[in-house]
Amino acid sequence: MNIKKGDTVKVIAGKDKGAQGKVISVLREEERVIVEGVNLVKRHTKSVQQTNTTGGIITREAPIHVSNVMLVEGDGVTRVGFRRDEVTKRRPDGSTYTATRSVRVSRKTGKEI
Numbered sequence: 001m002n003i004k005k006g007d008t009v010k011v012i013a014g015k016d017k018g019a020q021g022k023v024i025s026v027l028r029e030e031e032r033v034i035v036e037g038v039n040l041v042k043r044h045t046k047s048v049q050q051t052n053t054t055g056g057i058i059t060r061e062a063p064i065h066v067s068n069v070m071l072v073e074g075d076g077v078t079r080v081g082f083r084r085d086e087v088t089k090r091r092p093d094g095s096t097y098t099a100t101r102s103v104r105v106s107r108k109t110g111k112e113i
Contacts, residue, residue: 001026001066002080002104003033009069010077011038016064020072024061032063039064071106071113079107 003009005026011019021036041062047055070077084100091097104113 001028001031003066003069003071008072009033009035010072011035011064011068012070012077013068014039014064026066027063030063031066033066033069034061034063035069036061073106073108073113076108078109080113081105081107083112 003023003026005023007023008020009023011017011021016038019035019038021038024034024036026033039062040059043058043060045053045055045058047053071080072078081104083103083105085103086098087101088096089099105111106113
Protein backbone atom coordinates (compact mmCIF):
# COMPACT_ATOMS: atom_id res chain seq x y z
CA MET A 1 0.00 0.00 0.00
CA ASN A 2 1.40 3.37 -1.02
CA ILE A 3 -0.41 5.58 1.50
CA LYS A 4 0.93 5.97 5.05
CA LYS A 5 -0.38 7.47 8.26
CA GLY A 6 0.23 11.23 8.30
CA ASP A 7 0.15 11.67 4.49
CA THR A 8 -2.05 14.41 3.04
CA VAL A 9 -4.42 12.92 0.49
CA LYS A 10 -7.16 14.11 -1.85
CA VAL A 11 -10.36 12.16 -2.45
CA ILE A 12 -10.78 11.44 -6.18
CA ALA A 13 -14.06 9.47 -6.11
CA GLY A 14 -17.21 9.19 -4.02
CA LYS A 15 -19.46 11.60 -2.16
CA ASP A 16 -16.52 13.61 -0.76
CA LYS A 17 -14.73 13.99 -4.12
CA GLY A 18 -12.26 16.91 -4.04
CA ALA A 19 -11.84 16.96 -0.25
CA GLN A 20 -8.35 16.93 1.25
CA GLY A 21 -7.27 15.67 4.63
CA LYS A 22 -4.60 13.95 6.66
CA VAL A 23 -4.59 10.16 6.97
CA ILE A 24 -5.47 9.21 10.56
CA SER A 25 -5.00 5.47 10.21
CA VAL A 26 -4.41 2.78 7.60
CA LEU A 27 -6.31 -0.53 7.64
CA ARG A 28 -4.03 -2.77 5.57
CA GLU A 29 -6.13 -5.95 5.65
CA GLU A 30 -9.22 -4.16 4.29
CA GLU A 31 -7.18 -1.84 1.98
CA ARG A 32 -8.88 1.20 3.51
CA VAL A 33 -7.79 4.49 5.06
CA ILE A 34 -9.43 6.86 7.54
CA VAL A 35 -9.01 10.48 6.45
CA GLU A 36 -9.54 13.47 8.74
CA GLY A 37 -12.84 15.26 7.95
CA VAL A 38 -13.80 12.92 5.09
CA ASN A 39 -16.65 10.35 4.91
CA LEU A 40 -18.31 11.51 8.11
CA VAL A 41 -20.99 9.19 9.50
CA LYS A 42 -23.27 9.50 12.52
CA ARG A 43 -23.40 6.84 15.21
CA HIS A 44 -26.26 6.66 17.69
CA THR A 45 -24.94 5.62 21.10
CA LYS A 46 -26.88 4.47 24.11
CA SER A 47 -26.10 5.80 27.58
CA VAL A 48 -24.61 3.22 29.96
CA GLN A 49 -24.82 3.94 33.69
CA GLN A 50 -22.12 1.45 34.70
CA THR A 51 -19.41 3.28 32.73
CA ASN A 52 -20.99 6.76 33.08
CA THR A 53 -21.15 7.36 29.33
CA THR A 54 -23.81 9.64 27.97
CA GLY A 55 -25.86 8.75 24.95
CA GLY A 56 -26.34 10.80 21.84
CA ILE A 57 -25.36 11.15 18.22
CA ILE A 58 -21.62 11.08 17.52
CA THR A 59 -20.12 12.15 14.18
CA ARG A 60 -16.87 10.47 13.19
CA GLU A 61 -14.85 9.43 10.14
CA ALA A 62 -15.49 6.10 8.43
CA PRO A 63 -12.91 4.23 6.31
CA ILE A 64 -12.74 4.73 2.54
CA HIS A 65 -11.03 2.52 0.00
CA VAL A 66 -7.42 3.41 -0.76
CA SER A 67 -8.11 3.48 -4.52
CA ASN A 68 -10.36 6.52 -3.98
CA VAL A 69 -7.52 8.73 -2.65
CA MET A 70 -4.32 10.15 -4.13
CA LEU A 71 -1.27 11.61 -2.42
CA VAL A 72 -1.03 15.42 -2.47
CA GLU A 73 2.31 16.91 -3.51
CA GLY A 74 2.66 20.65 -3.89
CA ASP A 75 -0.35 22.00 -5.80
CA GLY A 76 -1.64 18.74 -7.27
CA VAL A 77 -1.80 15.02 -6.75
CA THR A 78 0.70 12.36 -7.74
CA ARG A 79 1.10 8.62 -7.92
CA VAL A 80 3.66 6.91 -5.69
CA GLY A 81 6.62 4.88 -6.90
CA PHE A 82 9.54 3.21 -5.18
CA ARG A 83 13.28 3.45 -5.77
CA ARG A 84 16.19 1.54 -4.21
CA ASP A 85 19.00 3.82 -2.98
CA GLU A 86 22.44 2.66 -1.88
CA VAL A 87 23.40 3.77 1.62
CA THR A 88 26.46 3.26 3.80
CA LYS A 89 25.76 1.56 7.12
CA ARG A 90 27.99 1.11 10.14
CA ARG A 91 28.39 -2.09 12.15
CA PRO A 92 28.77 -2.05 15.95
CA ASP A 93 32.52 -2.75 15.61
CA GLY A 94 32.96 0.43 13.51
CA SER A 95 33.34 -1.09 10.04
CA THR A 96 31.10 0.11 7.23
CA TYR A 97 29.23 -1.63 4.41
CA THR A 98 26.86 -0.65 1.62
CA ALA A 99 23.23 -1.67 1.57
CA THR A 100 20.06 -0.57 -0.21
CA ARG A 101 16.92 0.97 1.21
CA SER A 102 13.53 1.48 -0.38
CA VAL A 103 12.41 5.10 -0.84
CA ARG A 104 8.97 6.42 -1.83
CA VAL A 105 9.18 8.81 -4.78
CA SER A 106 6.71 10.99 -6.64
CA ARG A 107 5.89 9.69 -10.12
CA LYS A 108 5.23 13.24 -11.31
CA THR A 109 8.48 14.93 -10.18
CA GLY A 110 10.75 12.01 -9.22
CA LYS A 111 11.50 13.60 -5.83
CA GLU A 112 11.63 11.63 -2.61
CA ILE A 113 8.48 11.83 -0.50
